[in-house]
Structure formats: structure tokens, C-alpha cells
Amino acid sequence: ESPxxxxxxxxxxxxxxxxxxSTIISYTHQTMMRCFVFILLLPALTFQSCIAWVCPSLExxxxxxxxxxxxxxxxxxxxxxxxxxxxxxxxxxDGVHAKERHPANVAAxxxxxxxxxxxxxxxxxxxxxxxxxRCVAIEGLSVSDGWTPQASEAFSFAVEAVVRANxxxxxxxxxxxxxxxxxxxxxxxxxxxxxxxxxxxxFLTTINPPADLASPAQVLYEEINKGTSAKELFQHxxxxxxxxxxxxxxxxYDQIKNDSPLFEAKLMDFGxxxxxxxxxxxxxxGDGTTFFQVIKQISSYMNGHEPQPINxxxxxxxxxxxxxxxxxxxxxxxxxxxxxxxxxxxxxxxxGKRKCExxxxxxxxxxxxxxxxxxxxxxxxxxxxxxxxxxxxxxxxSSDIFAFDRSVRGIKDDVDKSDAGNFFWEIPFERKKxxxxxxxxRNILMSETGTYYDTDEVPLMPFLNGRVGRITSLAxxxxxxxxxxxxxxxxxxxASFISDLPLDVxxxxxxxxxxxxxxxxxxxxxxxxxxxxxxx
Numbered sequence: 001e002s003p004x005x006x007x008x009x010x011x012x013x014x015x016x017x018x019x020x021x022s023t024i025i026s027y028t029h030q031t032m033m034r035c036f037v038f039i040l041l042l043p044a045l046t047f048q049s050c051i052a053w054v055c056p057s058l059e060x061x062x063x064x065x066x067x068x069x070x071x072x073x074x075x076x077x078x079x080x081x082x083x084x085x086x087x088x089x090x091x092x093x094d095g096v097h098a099k100e101r102h103p104a105n106v107a108a109x110x111x112x113x114x115x116x117x118x119x120x121x122x123x124x125x126x127x128x129x130x131x132x133x134r135c136v137a138i139e140g141l142s143v144s145d146g147w148t149p150q151a152s153e154a155f156s157f158a159v160e161a162v163v164r165a166n167x168x169x170x171x172x173x174x175x176x177x178x179x180x181x182x183x184x185x186x187x188x189x190x191x192x193x194x195x196x197x198x199x200x201x202x203f204l205t206t207i208n209p210p211a212d213l214a215s216p217a218q219v220l221y222e223e224i225n226k227g228t229s230a231k232e233l234f235q236h237x238x239x240x241x242x243x244x245x246x247x248x249x250x251x252x253y254d255q256i257k258n259d260s261p262l263f264e265a266k267l268m269d270f271g272x273x274x275x276x277x278x279x280x281x282x283x284x285x286g287d288g289t290t291f292f293q294v295i296k297q298i299s300s301y302m303n304g305h306e307p308q309p310i311n312x313x314x315x316x317x318x319x320x321x322x323x324x325x326x327x328x329x330x331x332x333x334x335x336x337x338x339x340x341x342x343x344x345x346x347x348x349x350x351x352g353k354r355k356c357e358x359x360x361x362x363x364x365x366x367x368x369x370x371x372x373x374x375x376x377x378x379x380x381x382x383x384x385x386x387x388x389x390x391x392x393x394x395x396x397x398s399s400d401i402f403a404f405d406r407s408v409r410g411i412k413d414d415v416d417k418s419d420a421g422n423f424f425w426e427i428p429f430e431r432k433k434x435x436x437x438x439x440x441x442r443n444i445l446m447s448e449t450g451t452y453y454d455t456d457e458v459p460l461m462p463f464l465n466g467r468v469g470r471i472t473s474l475a476x477x478x479x480x481x482x483x484x485x486x487x488x489x490x491x492x493x494x495a496s497f498i499s500d501l502p503l504d505v506x507x508x509x510x511x512x513x514x515x516x517x518x519x520x521x522x523x524x525x526x527x528x529x530x531x532x533x534x535x536x
Contacts, residue, residue: 121168122318123189123284124422131322131336132189132422133175133253135283138291139494140474140509141245143216143237146486147275151302152206152267154483155277158301159204159265162294167193168312169203169263169294173255173284188318189252189284196261203261207268213240215270216489230515231536234360237276237492244268245278249496252284263294277481278494283422285312288472289407290420292479299481310420317421320408324425324451331458335403335428343466347502350398350466350523354502356495357525359518360511360536361388369533379439385473385508386441388516391531392471392506393435397524399469399504400462403428404441406450407477426470427451428458469504469522472497478510493519 124132144151163169171191178187196203209215219236220229245266255262262282269275279298281291293310300307323332334340366384373379373387393402403426409417427444429452434440444452462468480488490512498505498521506520515536 119193121171121191121193121312123173123191124318124320125188126319126321127332127336128320128322128422129175129187129189132284133251133256135252135422136497137250137252137255137280137282138288139246139278139280139496140291140295141237141242141276141278141492141494142481142488143233143241143274143276143490143492144481144483144486145216145274145489147269147273147483148485149269151275151483151486152269154302155265155267155298155481156204158298158481160198161301162297162307163198163203163263165297165307166294166310166312168285169281170194170196170198170201171262172196172259173252173262173282175256191262191285195259201261203264205264205266207244207266209268209270210244213244215272216241216274216276217270217272230512231360233490234358234511234515234517237490238358241268241276242492242495245276246492246494247280247496249499250280252282255282255284279481280494286420287405287407287422287424288474289409289423289477292474292477293418293420295481296479299479302481302483308418311416311418312420314415314419314421314423316412316414317419317423320412320415320421320423322422322424322426324427324449326449326451326453326455327458328455330456331453334458334460334463335426339460339463340468343463343468344502345466347466351500351502353523354521356499356519356521359520359531361391361516361518361534362536363514363516365534365536366516369530373438378437379442381446382438382442384516385476386438387530387534388475388508388518389441389471389473390434390438391528391534392508392518392520393431394528394530395520395525396431396469396504396506396522397526398467398522399431400465400467401428401459402431402434402469402471402504404471404473406445411450425450428453428468431469466502469506471506471508473508475508475510475516492517495519 168191171193172195174190174192176188176190214236216233216236219232245268250260254260262285263280265277265279267275267277279291279295281294286293290310293308297307297310323335327335363384366387370382370384370387373382389404396402405424406427408423408425409415409419412423415423427450429440429444440452444450474493478491480491482488491510493507493509497507498519501521504520504522506518506522509517509519511517
């Protein structure tokens, strides 16, 4: 008999195992209780919240019940007052960088200019919240030659200067909801600045290189006469340096749940003129263009220049959606709703088959191939990026549709190039068509609508079958951090950008002056004749 009088029922058990009768009764009772509670809650559960309940590891891909955290009184006080700079880091390192350039000695912006709604930053209040929460933090690694102790000091100065100049980087990401129910609307994402104050929190972590870790100088010296220095450096950074500087995947959802910092940097000085450093920023704050705006500011501060301000307060940021304006509600639901969610759920079983792979491409070979293709009128306007995207489409055998990110800065009214935020559209297109013809991507960009599919034309089955993927190109927007006498010899994106994702994802990046790179996690890879012509 059940110990709960409101759920009493007789249980008859034919006992033929070694388990005790009381254990079986207890197990049966627990199972029936779970089923009863599930039935009661079923009308209140969305597809995504069911996924999160059944399999918590899918939380980054499911909208779960997150309320605003209980914040300390000191943080709540900060959120009600304008953010001000109250300290100075002290002496400059070489007399070139005057103290008056440091943001601590610059008048703080007015509250109305610095942030909105009681000095918090409104990130989003539309449909894109779901996707922003599932986005992985943007993180990249650079290796520099000609590094000195003064460069390390300049880098430390610049990181602190940037967070002081951009208070949003010192903040905590929160989600506000009017109800605990999954369908509650409206909901908003906000950042409360000053939670991680530069006075009490260090945004730069210095890491001493392990004794068994070879310096890039050793790798280059040993391979310089073999003509394979770039390949060896690429492999060394990927296998040995990146794992020590680049963190595991951190979704915006994780940063809400764990109250994590939204910005951080790491530095590893090898002491022989070479150094490696990484910079990480929450994707909730902005896209790849925003990330490299921050890096450009760090470089400016390192060289004693006044950086170009970043505008974090464009009001369109809160309502800009990441799908094209030509999308109908049907197109949206197929691309981001139930069909997409079901396809992701089906692809969970493919995680074990996905590995992060890197390819090094020769810029000279890409240029040569581009010129060959440009001889035909159809391909007259293609770019190097179009050629690389065509290679990716040719390689992938496990997706039918890809989507690439397109910045709307300078395209959408009232969105300027200096505006920070997730100002991009995901443009879906047919993979096989782009694999067969590099001009497909260029034709999309040059078209009147900037899309491949017209309204109500986004197909259903690829999303239901989980045969959709993403391509992100960082090559054309990459910025470098430089210091007098030093030179960035290579750059590397974090594998966390594509790891543990049940979708085909590829990232195009600029490795060095002579090479592009591709990072991907394709479940099935096809032979690619075009790749064989441009691989390093």
C-alpha cells in the first residue's frame, strides 16, 4: 500500500528475482509518481523544455525555465546608478602611453549614453533570444613574434583599459521573465555592468608555459629548412598551445546559469621573443564583427592610440532578428522552430561520430583558382571567400542546406559599422548548388533581397532530418593585436565554437598572411576535387 494516502493503490507482485519485495514496490511507486507528475505538467511543457527535462545535456539547445538571479545588494545598487571609473592603474611603461589616455582619467559618459534602462544594457527582447542563449562564446588565439616584457605590460594595460572603456564587458548576463512558464512573454536578456569590477576582478590570466611545451621558436627553427614551417606551426598550435589557452564550450545559457564573466583574456609568454594569447567574449554581447572591434581597441591601447569608440546602445539591437526580413512565419518555424528542434534531437546520436578537423589552405592557390574561374562571365565577380565556401559545400556529405552569416552593418537602415551586437542574418542556401558553382554565394550577396530562398520557399525536410549546417567566415573581418617590434605570425579560432554541436558547422579563418584555415565537425566528408587544388 502506498505511503501517500492521496495516491493509495494495491500492488500485486510475482516475485521471481533476487530483489526484495519492498524494493520492487518502492520502484513501482516512484515510476507511477513520475508518470503522474509528467501528465499533470504535460500541457505546460513545450517541445524544447521536454528535451531539457529528459536530457539535461541538451540545455544549450533548449529553452528552459530561467529566472533572473538574486543579485547581491551591491550589484543592484550598481544597476541603479551610472557606471563611473574610480581608479587608475598607475605608471605607463615607456613614457609613450600617457596616463591621460587611460579611461580611468576620462570623464564617464552620461547614464543615458552609457546604457539604457537604469544603466543596464538591453541585449534582446525578441525571438532571437532562444538562439542567442544557444550561441557559444567567441574565442580566438594569436601567436606573436618579437614579444618583450614591455609587450606583456602593454597587453595587460590594454585589456584593463578596454573593459573600463566598455562597461558592458564587466557585466553579468541575466534573463528576465514575467512568469516561470516556458511560453511566458515578453522575456528580455540584459547585462548589468560592473558586476565584475576591474578593481576586484582581473580580466587577464597569465599562464606560465609548461616545461615540456615547445616554444613556437623551436618549431619554426627545426622546420625552417624543410619548407613546411607553416604546417608544423599549425599542427603545434592546434595540438599543444590551443588546449592550454582556449577553454571549453561556454554557451550564453551557461553564462546566465553560472553568473560567469562575459569577457576574459589569457597570456602565455615563452620568454624567447614568442608569446601566445587568447581573447574570449560572450556571443550575447555581439557577433564576430563586435569581437574584432574589441580586439582592435586592445591593439590601439597597446600602441598608445585613442581607439575608435564602440557603440553598444543602438536601439535596434534589442529587436533585430537573425533571420532575413523576407522570412515568413512558416520559414521561421521551419528554420528555428519544431522541425529544426526535432532535427537537432535526431542528430544527438551523431555526436560520437563528429570530430573537430582543421585544414590549411594556400592563399596563392586560392587566388590562382579564383582567376581561372573568373574567366567565365558567370564567375566574374567571385571572391576568395566564395571559393572556400564552395569547397566546404563540396566536402560536406551530411547536410542538404547550409546557412552563412551576413553582417547587416551598412545594409540595414540605422545600423552603422561601429555598432556592436548580433547584427547579422543567417542566410540558408542549397549546399549542392554552391558546391557545383562558387558564384552561388556571390549571386546571393548581389541580389536585391540578399537571400537564396524567396518567402515561403524554405524547405521542410532538411530541417526535420537534421541535414542543415552553418558556415561562419572570420577571414575578412579579422583584426590583430600588435605592439612596436612584434608581429602576429598566426591566429586560431577555438574548437569550442563547433565542439559538442549536433550540427554540421564550419569556420573559415585567416591563419597567417599566406594561409586560410577551415575548422569543421562534419559527420560525413566527401572527396573534394576543388579542395585538392587549393590545400597547402
